[in-house]
Amino acid sequence: MLPLMPVTMMDIAKDLKVSVVTVSKVLRNQGRISDATRKRVLSHAKKLNYQMNWVARSLVTRRTYTIGLLLPEFAHPFFAEIARAVANSVRPHGYHVVIASFEEDPDLEASEVDSLLARQVDGLIIASAQASRHVEMFKRVAARKIPYVLIDRPISGLRACFVGADNRAIGRMATAHLIARGCRCIAHLRGPQVGIAAERLEGYRGALRNAGLRYDSRYVVDAGHTDATGYEGMRKLLHLKPLPDGVFCYNDPVAISAMRAIREAGLQLPRDIAVVGAGNVHYNDALSVPLTSVDQGTCKIGTLAAELLLARVSSDRGLRPKRILIPPKLVERESTRR
Amino acid sequence: MLPLMPVTMMDIAKDLKVSVVTVSKVLRNQGRISDATRKRVLSHAKKLNYQMNWVARSLVTRRTYTIGLLLPEFAHPFFAEIARAVANSVRPHGYHVVIASFEEDPDLEASEVDSLLARQVDGLIIASAQASRHVEMFKRVAARKIPYVLIDRPISGLRACFVGADNRAIGRMATAHLIARGCRCIAHLRGPQVGIAAERLEGYRGALRNAGLRYDSRYVVDAGHTDATGYEGMRKLLHLKPLPDGVFCYNDPVAISAMRAIREAGLQLPRDIAVVGAGNVHYNDALSVPLTSVDQGTCKIGTLAAELLLARVSSDRGLRPKRILIPPKLVERESTRR
DNA sequence: TCTTCAAGGGTTAACGATTAATCAAATGCA
């Protein structure tokens, strides 16, 4: 017969005619308790199927063993992967993850941060939309002494922990790879974001410069970040006079639709045009022409962010902000093999 | 100057020389409070940047406004989409979501359920691995009067709420569509799971029967659920004497790798063999031959599960279990257009 | 014999809110 109300320490204590504190001590393995009572308590707790009430414990210890994970959206494979990595990294330490997404809405982001703080999370991991007023918001978080780690999108003007991809390196690596495969006229389908896309573009320009190739702005086209706009972007590139022989695409979805545009134009892939994406999504292998892509170490971002955060959570003295850039890794497939 | 310790109702009360209860009442908009004090409290709360301590409130109200979402893994786009739908559905009601994944490990699943209960979640949404001992586990949950909703994978022998795809209908619809497109020898790349895959197979057989076509077990091959095994499965089918002219694939990743195998065999798609997948993942449009797929209404599963759960959470009388099957929808693309 | 100390517990008071019961002052009505 299981009771309707959850079993409390009080119930165990009453049955065993000991004090609640004794039960608490046994369950925490703390304080001096004889082996006899320890065993009695333990066995009776198991018998009653006792489950700690974490709400009550948290109230007095001021630790919820909960961290907040705030993402722009988590249907996106990139963020889903991060969520997974974070959850798996903190679980062994007894932490749980409260997720929240703000659907790219900065106001919602701010309000969710407050909600998570109200729920007394021990720490926060945030992939923030970079609105200027957010600096204030983060200062509020810091004032409450709640450690937080930014991921993916850094925020300028904020001395905070950050873990993200090395976007310059990604651009450099992708472009250098095309050059190494013999491309001499390399286009770039860039993304819309200010920060990340700009850095990848910089990497692209850097690689061109290093190879002594000329940068021509006509070969850089904004591709949005949806499949449709990537397709359109590629079609624009196909109108250019010296046809590009290589394209570095801001991300994999764009690269995939770019490849479609290339094929439809009657061109051979990768012979006529080689394509590199970024993100290394898991279905790249299954494409008709498997896509070479720069892996941005998504899983590592989640794992490192979690570890960084837990370190701050358990240390009571404020460690100084740490910035980690994950070095990218090129995964070569058919789309550049020539 | 923001204080280091979080502001409590006590702080507000002291400053204003009123009782904590008065503050509490104002903040909850409950009880009789004069307009004058109400305004004083409200403005001072805002000035001190007061944030409700939900842990303390939860302890006394026995409501955490938190639900647990337990998934096999959430990097998978299907589950990621569900997580998103759930979180977005419960947010307007003031709920947050604690996610946990058990990485397809039944033991971990059971222990996570207990952890979530210990954290006093108000309800649970679970896509369970169907181990037999889990029936006991769910009885424990029910004994604690915590409402829960199963999704995606029903558990036999359990009178519980369930929301999932109508797998029989999926199989029937996909197969019927191939028949309507003129296929007469239809193969099936089936999945490994007992429940879901078996139902889709049943639907497949049902559609054949309805059309007066013969069922031949040689044309049903297990495809695992990874891309690699799907590829192998299709190659087996290509060895059969009357070559199949249509394939219903258990899910989209399998379908994609099957298409690759077909192309590599020098066959035309969809002229020689038409392919239908299931799941309707978002990149289907970007493939070289866009994939016809049966949409299983993933988003709806999450939304309905959330609504169902919240209804049980707020009603104190035990509503009786409800089972919802989402009717599938066929999304036709090139892979069957002939 | 007296002190000291450790072992094995128990007591009391938080933690930050809510709920129920209570109370004083102001108001209504005859």
Added chain:
DNA sequence: TGCATTTGATTAATCGTTAACCCTTGAAGA
């Protein structure tokens, strides 16, 4: 004026655990 009623706020109890201290008892050492 006098009594009942409403209004507005207070006090006490509680939620389930933990932190900090205090109290026995028995044995060892002086």
